[in-house]
Amino acid sequence: MRFESLSAFFYMDGHGVYIWAAYGLTLVILAANLWWPMLARRNIIRTAKSAMLKGMNSQRPEDQS
Amino acid sequence: MLNWFHRLGSPKIFFEISGRWQVPLLLLSVLMLTGGAAWALLFVPPDYQQGHSVRIMYIHVPAAILAQSGYVMMAGAAAVFLIWRIKLADVAVKCIAPLGASITFLALVTGAIWGKPTWGTWWVWDARLTSTLVLFFLYIGVIALRSAMERQAGSR
Numbered sequence: 001m002r003f004e005s006l007s008a009f010f011y012m013d014g015h016g017v018y019i020w021a022a023y024g025l026t027l028v029i030l031a032a033n034l035w036w037p038m039l040a041r042r043n044i045i046r047t048a049k050s051a052m053l054k055g056m057n058s059q060r061p062e063d064q065s
Numbered sequence: 066m067l068n069w070f071h072r073l074g075s076p077k078i079f080f081e082i083s084g085r086w087q088v089p090l091l092l093l094s095v096l097m098l099t100g101g102a103a104w105a106l107l108f109v110p111p112d113y114q115q116g117h118s119v120r121i122m123y124i125h126v127p128a129a130i131l132a133q134s135g136y137v138m139m140a141g142a143a144a145v146f147l148i149w150r151i152k153l154a155d156v157a158v159k160c161i162a163p164l165g166a167s168i169t170f171l172a173l174v175t176g177a178i179w180g181k182p183t184w185g186t187w188w189v190w191d192a193r194l195t196s197t198l199v200l201f202f203l204y205i206g207v208i209a210l211r212s213a214m215e216r217q218a219g220s221r
Contacts, residue, residue: 002107009107012117015182022121022175023102026128029171030098033164 074151121179128172129197135165136200139207159211166204173197 003009010016072078105123112119139161146154176194177187188194 002110012120013111015117018118018178018182019106019120022124022178023106025174025178026124026171029167033167036163037160 074153076153076156079153115183118179118182121175125172125175125179128168128175132165132169132172132197132200135161135168136203139165158207162204162207162211166201166208169197169201169204173201 010020012019073082101123105120109120109123111117115122139158142154142157142161145151146158173194176197180189181187
């Protein structure tokens with residue numbers, strides 16, 4: 001460990017603001033890169049399902065005639 | 066070998082394999098990222114010139130390397146798709162573009178944050194910084210072009 005106290009760890013001789021901002025942004029971007037594909041996947045499955053249901057409904061009148 | 070490679074290019078087989086590997090690889094990357102971050106924040110000594118800001122380098126440099134190699138990867142996949150028409154290569158191009166753009170953005174912003182305490186300025190128009198900014202615009206261009214083409218294909 002390089003730091004004697006928790007406040008020294010957060011302050012980092014005045015560079016703390018820069019370091020924590022950089023690490024925070026990294027966390028946000030990495031999380032967004034995980035979250036966004038999960039959201040996209042869910043949307044694709046939803047639209048595919050509704051398209052399939054629509055296809056079934058439009059087929060039904062043809063079957064009756 | 067070539068047969069194996071062709072099998073991997075089939076979307077169905079790729080989907081099965083990648084689904085199986087997803088969780089172990091995610092856990093491994095979380096473990097390595099936390100380990101690396103703990104090392105960079107807690108154990109690395111301050112640099113004799115940069116002081117504690119050197120800790121930003123442990124994310125800035127990998128981000129910049131990934132930003133550049135992502136573009137090479139995208140170019141390689143695009144070439145594979147254009148020459149051999151392997152559909153999965155086009156999927157790879159589509160997936161790399163937003164990832165590369167976000168990582169390039171990260172490299173640019175962490176570089177600016179590092180530059181302020183080290184150089185005394187957020188930005189200079191030198192060759193490396195400018196070319197990385199151009200790389201970011203290239204990624205944005207790829208994303209915009211693809212979304213425009215997809216919209217056109219959908220309206221037909």
